[in-house]
Amino acid sequence: MKNTVRTFQMAKEKGEKLTMLTAYDYSTAKLMDEAGINAILVGDSLGNTMLGYEDTISVTMEDMIHHGAAVARGTTNTMVVVDMPFMSYQTSVYDALVNAGRLMKEGRANAVKLEGGASVCEQIKAITDAGIPVMAHLGLTPQSINAFGGNRVQGKSEEAAKQLIADALAVQEAGAFAVVLECIPAKLAAIITKKLSIPTIGIGAGNECDGQILVYQDMLGMFSDYIPKFAKKFADVGTMMKTAFADYIKEVSEGSYPAPEHTFKIDDDVLDKLY
Numbered sequence: 185m186k187n188t189v190r191t192f193q194m195a196k197e198k199g200e201k202l203t204m205l206t207a208y209d210y211s212t213a214k215l216m217d218e219a220g221i222n223a224i225l226v227g228d229s230l231g232n233t234m235l236g237y238e239d240t241i242s243v244t245m246e247d248m249i250h251h252g253a254a255v256a257r258g259t260t261n262t263m264v265v266v267d268m269p270f271m272s273y274q275t276s277v278y279d280a281l282v283n284a285g286r287l288m289k290e291g292r293a294n295a296v297k298l299e300g301g302a303s304v305c306e307q308i309k310a311i312t313d314a315g316i317p318v319m320a321h322l323g324l325t326p327q328s329i330n331a332f333g334g335n336r337v338q339g340k341s342e343e344a345a346k347q348l349i350a351d352a353l354a355v356q357e358a359g360a361f362a363v364v365l366e367c368i369p370a371k372l373a374a375i376i377t378k379k380l381s382i383p384t385i386g387i388g389a390g391n392e393c394d395g396q397i398l399v400y401q402d403m404l405g406m407f408s409d410y411i412p413k414f415a416k417k418f419a420d421v422g423t424m425m426k427t428a429f430a431d432y433i434k435e436v437s438e439g440s441y442p443a444p445e446h447t448f449k450i451d452d453d454v455l456d457k458l459y
């Protein structure tokens with residue numbers, strides 16, 4: 185069955201955990217869909233993991249549309265959420281609406297995600313009023329890395345924790361169907377999760393959130409530029425890939441690949457006429 189916003193709401197009501205991973209291409213999305221993931225986020229983390237930028241600031245609408253449509257082609261039952269990139273919604277409600285529409289029409293998204301609390305609630309309301317589901321994102325919001333002064337755990341002081349609770353309630357009130365909580369103390373995430381009627385999706389926010397998300401290269405050990413504390417390596421695919429690449433280089437260099445079973449035949453009488 186296709187996962188939708190209703191799946192998210194029903195999971196919250198029944199206390200069933202939701203699963204999300206990021207993906208940015210057709211074949212990875214297809215594998216995740218077959219594995220039964222509830223939703224894929226085409227995150228603007230693609231700026232780091234796919235495009236090699238230091239942060240997500242340079243990611244464009246065209247990048248998100250390109251990768252969103254590829255992921256959508258690889259999914260059957262999985263819900264596809266596409267990130268709104270930096271400055272595609274902060275500038276105005278109008279820009280937010282136009283760009284969310286493009287992510288749906290051209291990027292084939294089922295929902296969009298944007299970062300921020302009370303300051304982007306007008307945008308969340310306008311986008312949801314237009315029939316586009318919005319996932320909110322609070323805590324360590326990477327598009328604000330320059331304002332935060334680096335990747336820091338958020339919500340540790342009383343004031344910051346109260347602000348996060350207020351923002352979570354505000355994005356829910358504005359119409360968000362779920363909210364990502366990134367890099368905040370587990371006990372604060374648990375309080376927010378209890379206060380909200382929409383599901384919380386944690387990343388570095390403990391196991392009392394209603395669901396979890398990870399960047400797929402982090403959980404497969406494929407990205408070594410920066411390894412967050414919360415990122416459990418579920419498989420060492422990075423090492424497997426490097427071993428396979430090295431084996432390929434060796435076999436091609438020594439002439440053992442391609443072997444006869446990898447080659448195509450031609451009839452001898454055709455061959456004779458070629459000499």
Ligand code: KIV
Nearest residue numbers: 206227228229364387
């Ligand atoms: O862009 C992204 O991958 C994200 C997740 C880390 C939540 O926003």
